[in-house]
Amino acid sequence: MAKVTKLNVNGIARTIDADANINLLSVLREQLDLTGSKYGCGEGQCGACTILIDGNPRRSCITPVSAVGEKKITTIEGLARGDRLHPLQEAFLEEAAMQCAYCTSGMIMTAVSLLQANPNPSQADISHSMEGNICRCGTHPRIVAAIQKAARALKQSHT
Amino acid sequence: MSKNPDFKIPLDPERYELTAAPTYHFEVDRRDFFKFLGAGILIVCVLKSAHAAQESGTAKHSSDESIPEEIGAWLHIGENGTVTVYTGKVEVGQNIRTSLSQAVAEELHLPTGKVQIVMGDTQLTPFDMGTFGSRTTPTMNPQLRKAASAARDLLLGLAASRWQIDRTRLLATDGMITDPETKRSIEYGTLIRGQQLTQTISEQAPLIPASQWTVQGQSLPKVDGRDFVTGKHRYPSDQKLPDMLYGRILRPASFGAILASVDTREAEQIPGVTVVHDGNFVGVAAPSEEIASRAIATIRADWKAEPQPSNKELFEYLKKNAVEGKSSTGDGSRYETGAVDQALAAADHRLQQTYTVSYIAHAPLEPRAALAQWSGNNLTVWTGTQRPFGVRSELVQAFRIPEESVRILMPDTGSAYGGKHTGETAIEAARLAKAAGRPVKLVWTREEEFTWAYFRPAGVIEVTGGVRQDGTILAWEFHNYNSGAAGIRTYYEIENQRIEFHPTRSPLRQGSYRALAATANHFARESHMDEMAHLLNMDFRRKNLKNDRLRAVFEAAAKKFGWGRTKAVGQGFGMGGGFEKAGNIATFAEVAVDQKSREVKVVRVVTAFECGAIVNPDNLRNQIEGSNIMGLGGALFEAIEFENGHVLNGRFSSYRVPRFRDVPVLETVLLDRKDIPSAGAGECPMVGLAPAIGNAIFDATGVRLRSLPMVPNGLGQIAS
Numbered sequence: 001m002a003k004v005t006k007l008n009v010n011g012i013a014r015t016i017d018a019d020a021n022i023n024l025l026s027v028l029r030e031q032l033d034l035t036g037s038k039y040g041c042g043e044g045q046c047g048a049c050t051i052l053i054d055g056n057p058r059r060s061c062i063t064p065v066s067a068v069g070e071k072k073i074t075t076i077e078g079l080a081r082g083d084r085l086h087p088l089q090e091a092f093l094e095e096a097a098m099q100c101a102y103c104t105s106g107m108i109m110t111a112v113s114l115l116q117a118n119p120n121p122s123q124a125d126i127s128h129s130m131e132g133n134i135c136r137c138g139t140h141p142r143i144v145a146a147i148q149k150a151a152r153a154l155k156q157s158h159t
Numbered sequence: 160m161s162k163n164p165d166f167k168i169p170l171d172p173e174r175y176e177l178t179a180a181p182t183y184h185f186e187v188d189r190r191d192f193f194k195f196l197g198a199g200i201l202i203v204c205v206l207k208s209a210h211a212a213q214e215s216g217t218a219k220h221s222s223d224e225s226i227p228e229e230i231g232a233w234l235h236i237g238e239n240g241t242v243t244v245y246t247g248k249v250e251v252g253q254n255i256r257t258s259l260s261q262a263v264a265e266e267l268h269l270p271t272g273k274v275q276i277v278m279g280d281t282q283l284t285p286f287d288m289g290t291f292g293s294r295t296t297p298t299m300n301p302q303l304r305k306a307a308s309a310a311r312d313l314l315l316g317l318a319a320s321r322w323q324i325d326r327t328r329l330l331a332t333d334g335m336i337t338d339p340e341t342k343r344s345i346e347y348g349t350l351i352r353g354q355q356l357t358q359t360i361s362e363q364a365p366l367i368p369a370s371q372w373t374v375q376g377q378s379l380p381k382v383d384g385r386d387f388v389t390g391k392h393r394y395p396s397d398q399k400l401p402d403m404l405y406g407r408i409l410r411p412a413s414f415g416a417i418l419a420s421v422d423t424r425e426a427e428q429i430p431g432v433t434v435v436h437d438g439n440f441v442g443v444a445a446p447s448e449e450i451a452s453r454a455i456a457t458i459r460a461d462w463k464a465e466p467q468p469s470n471k472e473l474f475e476y477l478k479k480n481a482v483e484g485k486s487s488t489g490d491g492s493r494y495e496t497g498a499v500d501q502a503l504a505a506a507d508h509r510l511q512q513t514y515t516v517s518y519i520a521h522a523p524l525e526p527r528a529a530l531a532q533w534s535g536n537n538l539t540v541w542t543g544t545q546r547p548f549g550v551r552s553e554l555v556q557a558f559r560i561p562e563e564s565v566r567i568l569m570p571d572t573g574s575a576y577g578g579k580h581t582g583e584t585a586i587e588a589a590r591l592a593k594a595a596g597r598p599v600k601l602v603w604t605r606e607e608e609f610t611w612a613y614f615r616p617a618g619v620i621e622v623t624g625g626v627r628q629d630g631t632i633l634a635w636e637f638h639n640y641n642s643g644a645a646g647i648r649t650y651y652e653i654e655n656q657r658i659e660f661h662p663t664r665s666p667l668r669q670g671s672y673r674a675l676a677a678t679a680n681h682f683a684r685e686s687h688m689d690e691m692a693h694l695l696n697m698d699f700r701r702k703n704l705k706n707d708r709l710r711a712v713f714e715a716a717a718k719k720f721g722w723g724r725t726k727a728v729g730q731g732f733g734m735g736g737g738f739e740k741a742g743n744i745a746t747f748a749e750v751a752v753d754q755k756s757r758e759v760k761v762v763r764v765v766t767a768f769e770c771g772a773i774v775n776p777d778n779l780r781n782q783i784e785g786s787n788i789m790g791l792g793g794a795l796f797e798a799i800e801f802e803n804g805h806v807l808n809g810r811f812s813s814y815r816v817p818r819f820r821d822v823p824v825l826e827t828v829l830l831d832r833k834d835i836p837s838a839g840a841g842e843c844p845m846v847g848l849a850p851a852i853g854n855a856i857f858d859a860t861g862v863r864l865r866s867l868p869m870v871p872n873g874l875g876q877i878a879s
Contacts (some may be wrong), residue, residue, distance in 0.1 A: 019449070039526070040605065076388075076390035092388050093381075098252075099253065100524070102394060126819075127822075128819075136789065139785060139788075142784070
């Protein structure tokens with residue numbers, strides 16, 4: 001079987017040894033020890049495994065590692081700049097938008113791409129974009145509030 | 160609560176909270192303690208109340224040299240001033256790591272950041288029956304406060320003797336003892352350098368009253384929150400060890416199936432794969448999850464199974480299979496007062512109705528996971544469980560090894576909701592690790608979690624109410640088949656009552672679930688109250704509700720909701736509420752029913768909640784909001800479909816859970832009763848939602864829905 005030996009993850013070229021059909025989530029978690037992306041369903045239905053590939057949100061549990069090629073992968077571990085958290089990470093903390101927080105990585109990664117595509121999302125836009133992410137603890141209104149807060153913070157940092 | 164003796168918290172946990180405590184053998188020499196903790200101060204909490212003693216197993220005598228056995232927690236202050244608390248309670252997202260830090264910081268007068276909490280490590284923490292039943296705040300919180308208060312007392316004494324002054328002029332503030340007259344101060348760590356002091360405290364130690372709290376009562380953010388938003392925190396399923404293998408289990412073809420024959424030869428040929436076949440257990444350990452899955456897929460097995468019922472005949476099955484004579488007044492499952500039959504006969508109006516609830520799944524986003532490691536006969540397991548000590552007992556039994564050789568560690572886990580009480584994942588991982596001679600991690604797939612965990616019990620509830628023309632409820636008869644006895648008693652003042660829980664055979668494996676049967680029993684009771692109110696054309700709740708605390712939440716929620724205002728076409732308002740786990744809840748819902756599609760949308764939910772003195776207001780709000788959102792699923796659309804031993808909708812693509820589009824506007828009113836001890840809040844806020852929605856749907860459409868979930872496919876097929 002064809003092998004994949006290289007991945008660009010969080011700005012670093014990483015060496016892996018994976019069969020082409022293996023899902024990206026397993027490779028990130030098992031081979032690269034990037035366990036911030038979570039397994040929740042294995043069928044792309046819950047969003048806990050969401051990562052960015054060239055800035056687009058992807059369900060890593062149903063993405064074959066061979067589909068990535070040279071593209072840039074960003075995981076939750078690659079979001080902060082040194083000690084400085086991404087505005088979404090800050091906003092999730094400030095709004096206490098988590099309980100068990102198992103969904104949090106996927107929520108934040110989905111929201112990163114949302115705010116890149118739409119810097120001024122309405123509540124309905126947010127709800128629509130986050131529909132594929134499950135939170136079982138029921139922190140949805142706080143997640144919406146955190147995304148709105150981060151949108152404001154990002155706008156300020158750009159002006 | 161003293162006003163109404165009926166509102167006692169039952170000493171028995173709900174039957175579905177599972178199994179008694181194992182024999183308790185913990186004996187640690189005090190000197191051993193300091194060996195492993197380092198010098199400093201050790202405060203040991205001894206339990207006196209029946210409640211707490213029960214949670215920590217049966218009390219036994221102990222020698223002077225050993226730590227008393229009936230302990231709930233211990234607290235250590237090291238020479239660097241770090242305070243470490245050891246408790247068997249665990250963190251599953253309810254944020255008790257945060258609220259317990261506040262408890263300790265409050266009494267010890269130090270920053271919360273200086274408090275470390277070791278939770279659910281069976282080697283380091285005292286025995287604890289488990290984290291369930293909303294018990295952490297009412298039992299562990301005061302215990303830790305007492306321990307911290309005793310430590311503060313010791314520190315004041317140490318400073319007084321060091322400075323040769325009267326201790327009453329000394330103050331403990333911000334991790335230091337200060338003498339305001341001379342302005343000298345000394346840090347806790349410095350004060351105890353070289354000391355090995357132990358103190359045992361009892362439940363009677365005095366505490367700072369809620370009215371004077373400075374740390375409790377504040378909205379402290381989640382402890383270690385940064386680790387959770389950066390992906391750094393390691394959940395049970397993220398645990399790793401060098402040389403670790405990945406496990407997979409061959410699941411039976413249906414529930415209860417017996418393995419007739421199995422061929423594992425192909426799996427055994429895969430390099431690096433260990434196959435285990437032991438009785439009905441077949442599993443593999445492999446160098447990666449992918450290889451493990453591939454190996455399992457090659458195994459050919461024949462299973463023998465008996466025909467089993469489906470969800471279509473579930474409620475008839477439950478009624479038919481009631482275990483007669485099993486309930487009694489002694490175990491809280493039967494209650495009778497007055498003369499129900501005569502009172503019913505004398506009533507002006509009688510109403511009899513049947514309500515049902517389906518099996519639902521907890522679906523914690525992190526499935527069950529365990530990493531097991533053997534070292535000789537010693538077994539260490541990292542696993543997500545609400546009962547680390549219960550899991551230890553299961554492993555002791557499964558592997559016939561002594562309790563001392565099993566250690567369970569419970570990393571903060573990706574939720575549970577009552578669904579992680581049992582230890583099968585730990586046993587499976589340990590069995591594979593034993594055969595492979597290497598550590599094995601097993602993470603259940605979502606389908607396994609939906610199928611092989613256990614479910615919230617389904618149930619049938621029959622209610623008969625008898626009312627006088629003036630709105631007085633004369634008689635109340637209430638029978639719950641299978642779903643459970645939690646919240647079964649009525650809080651309305653009724654002279655003649657017959658209330659009974661009937662255990663039945665269950666077609667599916669069932670167990671604990673957040674709020675247990677209180678959700679079902681409140682749904683039936685509060686729906687029935689609404690039905691009778693419509694029958695009489697009179698809102699008679701208030702007339703029959705005497706409890707002040709419950710009245711207060713109903714009044715607060717009604718005010719915030721704007722109860723009594725006129726409604727538009729398709730709009731409906733409803734309420735539900737009650738008393739559970741020492742908390743009081745009133746939930747008011749607004750629904751909109753689309754006139755064309757007949758789609759039901761819950762638009763707004765107003766909740767008023769009171770659980771005594773509030774420990775952390777924002778986390779309390781978070782729990783209430785979460786209860787309402789989680790509760791939406793069971794109220795509106797969640798149900799396990801099953802047929803002949805198979806779950807038919809065991810995936811997130813077929814089992815619908817609440818998502819962003821389902822979430823209504825949530826408004827929460829907190830009533831802070833600083834004069835009442837704090838109760839837990841993870842469960843009670845759930846119970847008012849389903850009846851509030853059902854009553855609102857009736858208000859909007861005239862359709863009465865008596866089965867949970869109420870609208871799995873919208874209102875479409877239901878005639879108005």
